[in-house]
Amino acid sequence: MTIDIQSLNKKFGLFPALEDINLSIKKGEFVALLGPSGSGKTTLLRTIAGLEIPNSGQIIFNGKDVTHLSAREREMGFIFQHYALFKHMTVFENVAFGLRVLPAKKRLSEDEITKKVTDLLTLVQLDWLKDRFPAQLSGGQKQRIALARALAVEPQVLLLDEPFGALDTTIRRELRSWLRNLHDRLKMTSIFVTHDVDEALEIADKVVVMNTGKIIQIDTPQYIYHHPNSAFVYKFIANVNLFHAREILVRPDAMTLSLAPTNDPTCFEASLESLKHLGHSIKLVLKSNDSQEFELKLSPDSTILNSLKVGSQVFITINQDRAFIGDYQI
Amino acid sequence: MPYTNPNKSKSFQLPGKSIAKSITLTYLGVILVFPLALLLITFFQIPMDIIRETLNDVRLWAALKVTVTTAFCAALVNLVFGTLIAWIQARYTYIGKSIVTMLIDIPFALPTSVAGIALTAAFSHKSGIGKWLHSFGIDINYTPLGITIALIFIGIPFVIRQVEPILEEIGTEMEQAAQMLGATPFQITTKIILPNIIPAAIAGFTAAFARGLGEYGSVIFISGNMPMKTEVVSLIIVSKLEQFNYAGATIISVVMLSISLVFLLISNGIQFLQKKKYGLINKGTH
Amino acid sequence: MAQFAQPKSISGILTKWALILLAFLFLGIIIVMPIALVCIKAFSQGFEPYIAAITATETLNSIKLTIIAVFFAVVINGIFGISAAWWITKYHINGKGIIISLIDLPFSISPVISGMLIILAAGSKSTVGIFLEQFGIQIIFTPISIVLATLFITLPFTARELITLMQSQGQEEEEAAYLLGAPTWKLFTKIVLPNILPALLYGSLLTAARAIGEFGAVSVVSGHIRGYTATLPLQVEILYNDYQFIDAFAVATLMLSITIISIIVRAILNKRIAKQINVKGDQK
Numbered sequence: 001m002t003i004d005i006q007s008l009n010k011k012f013g014l015f016p017a018l019e020d021i022n023l024s025i026k027k028g029e030f031v032a033l034l035g036p037s038g039s040g041k042t043t044l045l046r047t048i049a050g051l052e053i054p055n056s057g058q059i060i061f062n063g064k065d066v067t068h069l070s071a072r073e074r075e076m077g078f079i080f081q082h083y084a085l086f087k088h089m090t091v092f093e094n095v096a097f098g099l100r101v102l103p104a105k106k107r108l109s110e111d112e113i114t115k116k117v118t119d120l121l122t123l124v125q126l127d128w129l130k131d132r133f134p135a136q137l138s139g140g141q142k143q144r145i146a147l148a149r150a151l152a153v154e155p156q157v158l159l160l161d162e163p164f165g166a167l168d169t170t171i172r173r174e175l176r177s178w179l180r181n182l183h184d185r186l187k188m189t190s191i192f193v194t195h196d197v198d199e200a201l202e203i204a205d206k207v208v209v210m211n212t213g214k215i216i217q218i219d220t221p222q223y224i225y226h227h228p229n230s231a232f233v234y235k236f237i238a239n240v241n242l243f244h245a246r247e248i249l250v251r252p253d254a255m256t257l258s259l260a261p262t263n264d265p266t267c268f269e270a271s272l273e274s275l276k277h278l279g280h281s282i283k284l285v286l287k288s289n290d291s292q293e294f295e296l297k298l299s300p301d302s303t304i305l306n307s308l309k310v311g312s313q314v315f316i317t318i319n320q321d322r323a324f325i326g327d328y329q330i
Numbered sequence: 331m332p333y334t335n336p337n338k339s340k341s342f343q344l345p346g347k348s349i350a351k352s353i354t355l356t357y358l359g360v361i362l363v364f365p366l367a368l369l370l371i372t373f374f375q376i377p378m379d380i381i382r383e384t385l386n387d388v389r390l391w392a393a394l395k396v397t398v399t400t401a402f403c404a405a406l407v408n409l410v411f412g413t414l415i416a417w418i419q420a421r422y423t424y425i426g427k428s429i430v431t432m433l434i435d436i437p438f439a440l441p442t443s444v445a446g447i448a449l450t451a452a453f454s455h456k457s458g459i460g461k462w463l464h465s466f467g468i469d470i471n472y473t474p475l476g477i478t479i480a481l482i483f484i485g486i487p488f489v490i491r492q493v494e495p496i497l498e499e500i501g502t503e504m505e506q507a508a509q510m511l512g513a514t515p516f517q518i519t520t521k522i523i524l525p526n527i528i529p530a531a532i533a534g535f536t537a538a539f540a541r542g543l544g545e546y547g548s549v550i551f552i553s554g555n556m557p558m559k560t561e562v563v564s565l566i567i568v569s570k571l572e573q574f575n576y577a578g579a580t581i582i583s584v585v586m587l588s589i590s591l592v593f594l595l596i597s598n599g600i601q602f603l604q605k606k607k608y609g610l611i612n613k614g615t616h
Numbered sequence: 617m618a619q620f621a622q623p624k625s626i627s628g629i630l631t632k633w634a635l636i637l638l639a640f641l642f643l644g645i646i647i648v649m650p651i652a653l654v655c656i657k658a659f660s661q662g663f664e665p666y667i668a669a670i671t672a673t674e675t676l677n678s679i680k681l682t683i684i685a686v687f688f689a690v691v692i693n694g695i696f697g698i699s700a701a702w703w704i705t706k707y708h709i710n711g712k713g714i715i716i717s718l719i720d721l722p723f724s725i726s727p728v729i730s731g732m733l734i735i736l737a738a739g740s741k742s743t744v745g746i747f748l749e750q751f752g753i754q755i756i757f758t759p760i761s762i763v764l765a766t767l768f769i770t771l772p773f774t775a776r777e778l779i780t781l782m783q784s785q786g787q788e789e790e791e792a793a794y795l796l797g798a799p800t801w802k803l804f805t806k807i808v809l810p811n812i813l814p815a816l817l818y819g820s821l822l823t824a825a826r827a828i829g830e831f832g833a834v835s836v837v838s839g840h841i842r843g844y845t846a847t848l849p850l851q852v853e854i855l856y857n858d859y860q861f862i863d864a865f866a867v868a869t870l871m872l873s874i875t876i877i878s879i880i881v882r883a884i885l886n887k888r889i890a891k892q893i894n895v896k897g898d899q900k
Contacts, residue, residue, distance in 0.1 A: 051506055071509045078510040084503035087608055088525045098511035101521070133608045146507075153511055343707060344790050345800040350703035357696045358718055361768055365733035366721075372736060411642050418636050430639070432879050433647050439875045441829035441849035442727075444868045447856050448650035451657055451865075459645060483646055515628070544726020547831035547849070551856065564728040564832070571732060571836060576741065583729045590724055 001062050001156035001189050002027050003048065008057030010043055017043040019213040021057065025191065025206075030183050032204035033193045036236065040213040041193045042161055048191065049159050050074045061156070077150030079160040083142040085134040091145050092130040095120055098153035120148040123182075140171040147182075158183075160192035164199070172196075176203055197237055201225060209233050255296050256317045257284070259307060266318040270294075272310055286314070373584045376577050384581045392558040393566050400474050400562075401542030404481030409535045412489025413527065419490070420497035438487045442547025449480050450551045472554035477562065480549050481542040488541065489534030496530040497523075529604045536597035540590045651872060658865035669855075669866035677843045678851040678867075681759055682828055685766040685847060689827040690774075690820045692767060697774030697819055698812075705782040706790075716779070722771050731836025734765050757839035762847060765833040770826045774819030781815035818885045825878040829871070 008021035018040050025031050033041035046052045048059060050071030059067045066074055086094050095117045099108060108116070121127035124144040134142060143163055150158065163179070164172040180203040183190055194200050200207050201221040209217045209224065217229045228234040261267050270286040273293065281297045282305065288294070296316070298305065308314070384390070419430065437445065451457060454471050455464035463470060470476045504526075508518045546564040553560040563586060570579040659666055669675065700719060704712060722730065738744045738755040745755060755761050793807045831849040838845040846854055848871055855864035 049510060051509070071506070072512050072514070075512075076510065078507065080503050080507060082503060084507035086504055086508075086522060087500075097508070097513075097521075101508075101511065101513040101517045135608055149507075149511070344787065344794060345803070346702060347707055350699040350706075353696065353699035354703050354715070357699075358715070361764075361771060362718060362721060365737040365768075368736050368742070369733060411639070414635060415639050415643070418632075418639055422632055422636065424632075424636055426640075428883075430643065432876070432883065433643055435879045435882075436647055436651070436875060439825050439829060439879060441852070441871050441875075442831045443835075443849045443853045443856075444654070444829075444871045445650075447852065447864060447868060448654045451653045452650035457653065459649060479646070483650075486646070515631075540724060544729065545832075546726070546728045547835070547853075564726055567728050567732060568836060571735060574741075576736065576739075579732055580736070583732055586726060586729065590726075594724060 003157065003189070003191075004058075004060040005044075005048070006058045006060070008044070008047065008054050008059070010040075010047060010052060010054045016213050018047065018054070021215060023208060023215065023218070025189060027189055028187045029189055030180070030203065030205045031191045032200035032207045033191065033210060034195070034197065034200040034207050034236075035210035035216075036195060038212070039210040041195075041208075041210045043213075044210070045159050045161055045191060045193050048157075049076055049078050051078075075153070075155050075157075077153070077155035077158045079143070079146050079150055079158070079163045081162040081165045083134070083139075083146050083166075085142055085146060085149075087134045090131050090133055091121070091126070091137070092117055094134070094145060095149045095152050097149065102153075116152060117148075120152055121145075123151075124148045138171075139167045140175055143167070143175065147179075151186075156189065158188050158190040160190065162193050162195070164196075165194075172199070179203065201237075209236065211236075254319045256319060257296060257298065257304060258315050258317065259304065261315045262317050264317045267315055270314055270316050272308055272312045272314060274310060275308065284308075286316070288316075369580060369583065372576070372580050376581065380577055381581055384578045385585075389557050389561070390563070390566060390582065393561045393563045396474055396477065396560065397543055397563045400477040400481055401539050401545075404478045404485055404542050405535050405539035407478075407482050408485040408489050408538045409531060412486065412534060412538075413493055413531060415486075416490045416493035416497055416527075420494050421502075434487055434490055437484045442484065442545070443551075445483055445548040446480065446551035449476075449483060449548065453479060453552065471552055472556065472560060474553075474560060476552040476554075477549050477560060480552050481545055484545060484548050485538035485542055488538040489531060492530040492534035492537070493527050496527050500526055529601045532600050533597055536593050540593055543590060544586065654865050654868050654872060658862065658869045661862055665862050666866045669860075669863035670870060672863070674843045674846065675848075675851060675863075675867055675870075678846045678848050681762065681845070682847045684759065685763050685834075686824050686827040688763045689766045689770045690823050693770050693823055694774050694816065694820055696771070697776075697778050698816070700775045701778035701782050701812075702808075704779055706787055719772050719775050722769055727769065727830065727832025728836055730768050731765055731833035734761055734768065734833070734837050738764065756837050757841060757845060759845060761837040762834050762845060765837050766827045766830060769830050769833050770823045773822040773826060774816065777815045777819035777822065778812055781812060785811060814885060814888045818882065821878060821882055821885065825875070825882075828874055828878075 003023075003025040005021055005023040008018055009016075010018040021040075021044060033044060035041045043052060047054050050066075050069060050073075054067065057067070058065055061074070086097065089097070096113050099113045099116065102108075118127060118130075121130055124147060126141060126144055126148070129137065129141065129145070134145070137145065160179075164175055167175065176199055192204075201224075204221060207217075207219060207221050207224050208215055211232055217224060217233050219227070224233065225237060228237055256262075261269070268288060270288045273285045273287050276283045276285075277300070280300075282300055282302070284296045284298065286294055286296060415430070415434065418424070419427065450471060453460035453463075453476060455461055455469060460470050468475075470479060504522050505518050508522050513521065544564055545562070546568070549562050550565060553562065555561055555565055563582065567579050567582050567586075570576075570582070658669075700715070703709070704715060709715070725733075735756055736742060738748075738761065740746070740749070740754070740756065748755065753760075755764070789807050789811070790803060793803050798807070828847075829849060830847075831853070834847055835850055835853065838847075838850055840846065840850065840854060842854055848867060852864050852867050852871065855861075855867060
């Protein structure tokens with residue numbers, strides 16, 4: 001199912017939640033809407049779902065204009081951050097709900113429903129929980145049930161609103177890859193909202209970076225990481241240093257450290273303040289001659305480490321391809 | 331983390347325990363336990379034949395019938411309208427909403443005698459709505475219907491206070507999820523919303539009913555207090571007291587208290603069972 | 617967390633306004649109309665009879681008695697409330713549930729029965745009553761019984777408000793102060809009291825409102841002695857039963873004003889307490 005969003009605008013009172021949104025999503029794509037709080041990503045998702053009505057613009061599914069279609073009629077699955085499971089129904093009844101509210105003509109027989117629900121619960125590996133109530137489940141289990149419930153009615157698109165936002169880090173990482181695997185198996189068009197950069201970059205086919213109601217950049221995770229199109233995206237995507245004196249934004253991995261000066265015009269001198277082993281990398285804190293502190297990362301295998309100790313004087317060259325030099329001068 | 335005093339095996343305790351404990355227990359004992367115990371002792375000291383004589387009173391049974399039926403009907407009306415009002419307060423914004431919030435509190439705070447004369451004035455066949463209804467041959471004052479209306483008035487807050495917080499707590503996400511799954515508004519109301527507010531609604535109903543059983547001030551003006559017709563049990567208790575028939579008053583009070591207790595236990599029991607069923611007991615909410 | 621559904625569909629909007637209309641109709645007939653009628657009737661013969669009724673000696677005496685009852689109820693049940701809440705929330709007690717159920721008891725007892733309990737306990741035929749008669753002290757049919765009845769009826773209010781608040785606050789602040797060496801009195805005045813103040817005020821307001829408005833229990837113990845054992849709500853009944861209707865409605869409007877003012881003040885205080893609970897919650 002392809003989705004075309006054209007010139008979408010949404011205001012809450014006077015507050016512009018979405019401004020001139022244009023977006024195309026191809027069939028089977030796994031798209032992340034990424035941005036800080038208030039960026040409009042959840043509003044966009046809910047507008048696609050039909051839970052919000054835009055002020056202007058169009059939403060087109062497979063060539064059909066659905067902008068004014070109610071949420072019920074859009075045949076999309078929606079996953080909420082806080083699960084929204086029906087707490088007065090068992091897991092089984094939750095998953096069966098969408099099948100049971102179908103009009104009599106379309107409704108399957110009870111046996112068919114039972115089979116379908118069981119298959120789905122097996123798919124999410126939680127069939128042993130079918131008679132429990134939501135209050136008895138963990139967060140990760142709840143979200144998987146929510147997914148099974150949404151999939152039961154065979155939606156054409158899956159919409160997920162910060163699906164792992166309420167979960168612990170470990171569970172979040174597990175479910176993240178689990179979700180990606182599920183998507184690869186089912187090949188369903190999916191859009192998910194997150195403010196977690198790692199999450200978006202790790203599992204999405206395409207990332208839509210948003211801020212203050214507008215789309216800032218749409219690209220693959222790789223491309224966005226290496227070619228951010230603005231200071232905002234650059235800052236948002238990675239943990240960066242800001243050189244006040246020189247006003248360059250440089251990531252820890254965009255600098256080269258050497259024991260002797262290089263011919264590069266960006267080369268400057270600094271002293272090593274501290275060294276920390278982070279496991280997969282070594283973090284160095286350095287101080288430039290104008291007392292500017294900054295961080296740099298090295299791989300644990302770097303041979304230069306042998307020559308370094310706290311207090312050493314070193315030289316830093318900035319890798320201009322990987323630094324963002326936007327509105328600022330060197 | 332409780333600070334453990336190596337001198338004792340108990341965990342850390344803030345000062346003031348003995349003062350607080352003694353004040354609490356003494357006060358409760360004198361004001362609450364003592365009179366209640368006295369009631370029970372008095373009751374058990376009454377000879378069986380006097381109990382039988384008091385309870386065999388036709389007038390008492392008529393009053394019981396009037397009291398129970400009016401309280402039940404009033405609680406039922408408040409169940410329906412209370413849920414309605416709880417819904418519009420929890421879900422909608424509209425002009426005058428805060429006024430409604432304050433209106434709902436009035437029956438709770440207003441002295442029952444003031445409520446009594448207000449309702450009598452409003453529904454008498456000489457003025458207000460009473461006049462209009464009288465033209466249809468419907469009389470409110472001096473009938474059980476009047477008693478029911480008075481009990482509706484004082485029972486308004488009970489269901490609302492129970493149901494509204496639940497509606498706010500469950501929020502709208504379950505409803506939105508049901509929407510996305512294709513449920514019609516009717517299906518959402520019957521399958522999602524109603525099942526979730528039933529325990530609260532029952533609690534509210536029982537509270538309103540129990541309140542109605544014991545109500546006095548708001549009823550005695552509008553009812554006319556006609557024995558066998560519009561007399562309520564609380565009035566009979568008062569008349570017995572005025573005649574210094576303490577035994578009779580005690581017997582009837584014990585009966586009324588027992589009825590209230592039974593309903594309280596039923597209500598708590600239903601709520602407990604519901605919560606247990608959904609697994610909300612013995613597990614923290616996620 | 618309240619979420620407001622602004623219905624988007626036509627049927628949704630129609631439903632919304634139909635429901636609101638229905639609610640308005642119900643409340644209008646049952647609450648607004650009777651109250652409006654009280655005001656209308658109170659002034660139906662003009663301003664002067666109204667003022668006369670309000671300022672009659674009996675009325676003023678009933679106001680005095682009401683104030684006395686309220687004062688004792690607020691102070692004594694306030695002290696009780698603080699003690700009970702402190703004991704219940706700060707310590708582990710076996711049978712905590714029983715104590716709380718006991719405190720809640722006056723809520724479930726009919727006011728008439730409450731009054732009767734006072735008569736049984738301290739009336740002229742009771743042990744206590746007979747004992748006190750030797751000293752010439754009588755309890756029922758005097759203001760003392762009215763105070764007692766009021767104490768009984770308003771027992772739970774402050775205690776419950778404080779229990780709710782203190783349970784949600786935990787006791788980390790008190791423990792910190794204690795470990796820093798604060799003496800008990802300072803602990804109480806500088807740490808505990810400021811934290812519970814809104815709930816204490818709110819509970820006291822509830823107590824006062826209930827004390828002012830209590831009718832059934834007070835009616836039973838008072839003996840309806842005009843000018844002596846009549847509180848404001850009783851005065852309304854006395855005047856009405858004596859066919860002094862204008863006066864009855866006039867005094868009723870007094871009660872109405874007090875009720876409405878107390879509702880408004882409580883609404884304001886409510887917001888303050890909610891903020892307090894939220895602040896403490898965030899700090900955890």
